Amino acid sequence: xxxxSDTDQIQGFGQVxxxxxxxxxxxxxxxxxxxxxxxxxxxxxxxxxxIQPLTADAGWYLVFFVTFVAPTTLVGxxxxxxxxxxxxxxxxxxGMLAVTLMFSGGVAxxxxxxxxxxxxxxxxxGLLVPFAAVVLMTKYEDAIPFTARVAATGAxxxxxxxxxxGYYHSIPEMVQKIxxxxxxxxxxxxxxxxxxxVVVGQYFARIRENTRAGVVAxxxxxxxxxxxxxSGMFTGVNPTALAVVAAGAFxxxxxxxxxxxxxxxxxxxxxxxxAVVIGGSLVGAGIVDVLGFAGPQSxxxxxxxxxxxxxxAENAGLYPAIGGSILLMVTxxxxxxxxxxxxxxxxxEYAPDNVFTRFIDVNISNLAxxxxxxxxLLGLGVFVTYLGQPTGTVxxxxxxxxxxxxxxxxxxxxxxxxxxPQDMRQAxxxxxxxxxxxxxxxxxxxxxxxxxxxxxLALGRAIGETAPLIMIGAPNVLFNLPTExxxxxxxxxxxxxxxxxxxxxxxFYTKAVPAGVVVLLAVLLAMNSVAIVLRNKFESEx
Amino acid sequence: MTSNTDDVLSRRKFLIASSAVxxxxxxxxxxxNSGGSEGGDSGGSEGGDSDSSGDGSEELSGAIDxxxxxxxxPLATAMAERFQKENSGVNINIQSTGSGGGFANYFCxxxxxxxxxxxxxxxxxxxxxxxxxxxxxxxxxxxxxxxxIVNNDNDFIGEGLTVEQLQTIFSAEEAPTTWSDVNSxxxxxxxxxxGPTDASGTYDYFIEAIIGEExxxxxxxxxxxxxxxxxxQGVEGSEYAIGYLGFAYYSENTDSVQAVPVENxxxxxxxxxxxxxxxxxxxxxxxxxxxxxxxxxxxxxxxxTFARYWMENSTSKEIVADEVxxxxxxxxxxxxxxxxxxxxxxxxN
Numbered sequence: 001x002x003x004x005s006d007t008d009q010i011q012g013f014g015q016v017x018x019x020x021x022x023x024x025x026x027x028x029x030x031x032x033x034x035x036x037x038x039x040x041x042x043x044x045x046x047x048x049x050x051i052q053p054l055t056a057d058a059g060w061y062l063v064f065f066v067t068f069v070a071p072t073t074l075v076g077x078x079x080x081x082x083x084x085x086x087x088x089x090x091x092x093x094x095g096m097l098a099v100t101l102m103f104s105g106g107v108a109x110x111x112x113x114x115x116x117x118x119x120x121x122x123x124x125x126g127l128l129v130p131f132a133a134v135v136l137m138t139k140y141e142d143a144i145p146f147t148a149r150v151a152a153t154g155a156x157x158x159x160x161x162x163x164x165x166g167y168y169h170s171i172p173e174m175v176q177k178i179x180x181x182x183x184x185x186x187x188x189x190x191x192x193x194x195x196x197x198v199v200v201g202q203y204f205a206r207i208r209e210n211t212r213a214g215v216v217a218x219x220x221x222x223x224x225x226x227x228x229x230x231s232g233m234f235t236g237v238n239p240t241a242l243a244v245v246a247a248g249a250f251x252x253x254x255x256x257x258x259x260x261x262x263x264x265x266x267x268x269x270x271x272x273x274x275a276v277v278i279g280g281s282l283v284g285a286g287i288v289d290v291l292g293f294a295g296p297q298s299x300x301x302x303x304x305x306x307x308x309x310x311x312x313a314e315n316a317g318l319y320p321a322i323g324g325s326i327l328l329m330v331t332x333x334x335x336x337x338x339x340x341x342x343x344x345x346x347x348x349e350y351a352p353d354n355v356f357t358r359f360i361d362v363n364i365s366n367l368a369x370x371x372x373x374x375x376x377l378l379g380l381g382v383f384v385t386y387l388g389q390p391t392g393t394v395x396x397x398x399x400x401x402x403x404x405x406x407x408x409x410x411x412x413x414x415x416x417x418x419x420x421p422q423d424m425r426q427a428x429x430x431x432x433x434x435x436x437x438x439x440x441x442x443x444x445x446x447x448x449x450x451x452x453x454x455x456x457l458a459l460g461r462a463i464g465e466t467a468p469l470i471m472i473g474a475p476n477v478l479f480n481l482p483t484e485x486x487x488x489x490x491x492x493x494x495x496x497x498x499x500x501x502x503x504x505x506x507x508f509y510t511k512a513v514p515a516g517v518v519v520l521l522a523v524l525l526a527m528n529s530v531a532i533v534l535r536n537k538f539e540s541e542x
Numbered sequence: 543m544t545s546n547t548d549d550v551l552s553r554r555k556f557l558i559a560s561s562a563v564x565x566x567x568x569x570x571x572x573x574x575n576s577g578g579s580e581g582g583d584s585g586g587s588e589g590g591d592s593d594s595s596g597d598g599s600e601e602l603s604g605a606i607d608x609x610x611x612x613x614x615x616p617l618a619t620a621m622a623e624r625f626q627k628e629n630s631g632v633n634i635n636i637q638s639t640g641s642g643g644g645f646a647n648y649f650c651x652x653x654x655x656x657x658x659x660x661x662x663x664x665x666x667x668x669x670x671x672x673x674x675x676x677x678x679x680x681x682x683x684x685x686x687x688x689x690x691i692v693n694n695d696n697d698f699i700g701e702g703l704t705v706e707q708l709q710t711i712f713s714a715e716e717a718p719t720t721w722s723d724v725n726s727x728x729x730x731x732x733x734x735x736x737g738p739t740d741a742s743g744t745y746d747y748f749i750e751a752i753i754g755e756e757x758x759x760x761x762x763x764x765x766x767x768x769x770x771x772x773x774x775q776g777v778e779g780s781e782y783a784i785g786y787l788g789f790a791y792y793s794e795n796t797d798s799v800q801a802v803p804v805e806n807x808x809x810x811x812x813x814x815x816x817x818x819x820x821x822x823x824x825x826x827x828x829x830x831x832x833x834x835x836x837x838x839x840x841x842x843x844x845x846x847t848f849a850r851y852w853m854e855n856s857t858s859k860e861i862v863a864d865e866v867x868x869x870x871x872x873x874x875x876x877x878x879x880x881x882x883x884x885x886x887x888x889x890x891n
Contacts, residue, residue, distance in 0.1 A: 502770075506795070
């Protein structure tokens with residue numbers, strides 16, 4: 001039979017025409033481009049509706065062309081021809097500033113409107129005190145039996161966080177009852193700015209191999225954060241928000257750029273690009289303001305980002321939905337990360353290869369493909385109907401979304417753990433380490449970037465989900481940010497859905513909906529870019 | 543890095559940090575008043591445009607959960623938006639579930655404080671609420687003209703439709719598939735029907751007013767949706783479509799679809815409008831809209847204040863008619879509702 005078909009092929013060989021191959025090739029290319037082009041057209045359409053670039057003055061375009069577009073293009077082209085690595089560095093700094101601005105804006109929302117800084121500080125202290133006690137205890141590891149240490153650890157954390165109701169206040173309660181406290185921006189500057197300053201200081205101490213340089217850098221970072229907050233009091237911007245943004249975006253970006261300037265002599269020219277982009281846009285904005293040229297009448301503006309829903313599309317905003325999405329993501333990450341990574345470690349490192357594990361394996365892969373509406377129904381059935389929780393709260397929404405992405409987190413964490421070379425484990429065992437020590441000291445640190453990348457991508461999926469939130473009864477319209485786990489929550493995609501379906505006026509459809517879509521996509525792109533940068537960085541290192 | 547330099551680093555840091563704390567402690571301290579009130583004053587301190595609330599009164603705070611009719615949803619949203627501006631501590635959230643869906647799944651189980659309805663509450667719903675110790679208080683909030691819409695290109699219906707014709711089209715009894723089945727002069731084209739789901743009060747009211755509670759009931763082979771926008775889009779997209787919804791959604795889309803004049807009890811074809819609904823000329827499809835606060839929730843001050851606020855503004859032409867598109871209450875009706883509400887609030891306390 002084999003010889004038969006061989007001769008067939010040989011006979012047919014002479015009749016093969018090149019056209020078929022060419023057509024096939026272009027058909028494949030068409031298939032590749034079809035989805036991308038369709039999506040691109042849709043996005044351009046939506047972005048055009050949301051930002052309305054054609055409504056800007058010609059002068060506005062001219063100013064920004066001269067101050068921003070032309071210099072950026074020139075510097076970019078020069079770098080591209082001479083030094084591609086420098087170009088990459090410059091782009092990374094610009095991207096880092098954009099992404100950290102977005103995320104620190106989110107953190108600022110949390111501190112300004114959701115958890116007051118004093119409350120966060122009180123819990124930070126409440127966690128820090130027992131943590132210090134535990135660290136102290138490990139110093140005397142040999143003197144205390146293991147079970148006693150475990151029990152003491154548990155007890156210290158419990159006493160510190162919860163106290164004994166009626167007899168003894170927990171540390172957070174005590175801190176919150178102190179009669180005189182620093183103002184909110186001082187707390188943020190010291191705690192948030194302090195942590196960033198320590199990190200920045202250590203970074204500089206390491207690259208300069210000089211403790212003094214680290215201290216100077218750390219103090220400068222703290223001072224910059226404080227200065228930003230103080231400037232807020234004169235310009236009327238909320239100082240707490242400014243302190244968060246300075247500590248979360250400006251200081252780290254500046255530190256990274258500074259560090260690169262000191263260590264990467266070949267590529268430091270790339271920072272010119274960042275300077276041109278940032279300087280050009282600032283100068284452009286200043287000139288436009290002075291000359292009075294009107295920019296595009298974008299629906300994605302400050303008002304849209306900071307106000308809540310309104311009956312008229314012009315005044316409608318996304319703020320409660322943005323805050324809701326942030327809280328949901330925090331809840332989802334807090335629930336799905338330990339569960340998912342725990343399951344992945346068990347399955348990769350501990351589980352025996354038998355029928356039961358293979359059964360679980362197949363099920364997890366299948367669960368990752370289950371439609372989100374089914375998870376919504378699951379959340380509704382388990383949390384609302386069975387456990388009797390109120391509908392549409394942060395906790396229920398977060399738990400449902402966490403269930404939804406749990407299989408994805410498990411699968412990507414397993415991939416990351418599996419990619420840790422077997423040799424490293426063997427070496428660890430060879431040095432007499434136990435399996436637990438190997439997992440803790442070798443496998444998890446090595447797999448961590450991969451796990452983080454997978455988790456961020458999974459969170460990116462969760463932030464765009466609408467169906468589960470509709471199923472668990474999240475409200476269509478909400479005017480305030482949720483302040484606790486049991487308050488009702490809205491989310492960005494849900495708000496977009498509500499605008500597109502419940503409000504009949506054409507205005508909502510052509511203004512609020514595209515603006516919401518643009519914001520949602522921007523957040524999603526920022527999350528994905530963080531994941532991609534992390535992955536590339538650690539791939540090139542290993 | 544050796545642990546020695548690490549120690550030096552952290553010790554220095556500690557000194558610097560503690561001196562900074564000391565300086566800041568002198569410079570930036572404030573009296574702590576957030577211990578008792580759960581941080582209620584952290585939010586609306588900036589942006590000095592919202593100081594309209596009375597100075598003497600204590601600031602209200604708390605959550606108000608509202609579900610129910612999609613017809614009343616825009617009105618509730620408009621009221622909540624205004625109330626929110628004056629009382630930033632009150633957190634109102636509104637969900638559109640349909641009148642029946644809201645009663646059965648949210649209000650009577652005790653999950654929501656208000657349920658909007660575009661028809662009066664049913665006996666079985668009252669029973670369900672009573673089982674959970676929820677007492678609904680019926681408050682009329684506006685009058686709606688339930689509107690039948692057809693495509694803009696539809697010219698064959700002429701003057702309008704009679705109640706009998708509507709009954710023929712929407713009843714399960716004959717369930718005509720083409721327009722010519724209803725009237726032999728009309729084209730032999732398939733009827734595409736759009737309407738709200740059976741969770742909707744609009745659906746219930748349509749049955750009551752047109753099809754009749756007895757008999758075969760509403761036909762089920764139609765495109766049912768709780769999103770009124772979908773009904774407008776469906777009818778806009780097909781020349782031989784027909785559908786019905788609340789007047790507010792039609793009034794936002796007068797260019798996209800046309801409203802069908804319906805023959806009233808005097809034999810005149812009347813177009814739905816705020817005027818004809820108010821005068822009673824547009825019948826039998828003009829109907830009252832309600833909201834049902836739970837008497838138990840009215841014991842909480844912020845819920846009671848919001849209910850009063852809604853009733854006090856229920857005569858506002860600006861909100862109810864111009865912004866949302868329903869007929870506001872008359873002064874007598876408003877007084878009646880306020881009395882009823884105040885009695886309920888008193889009883890709740």
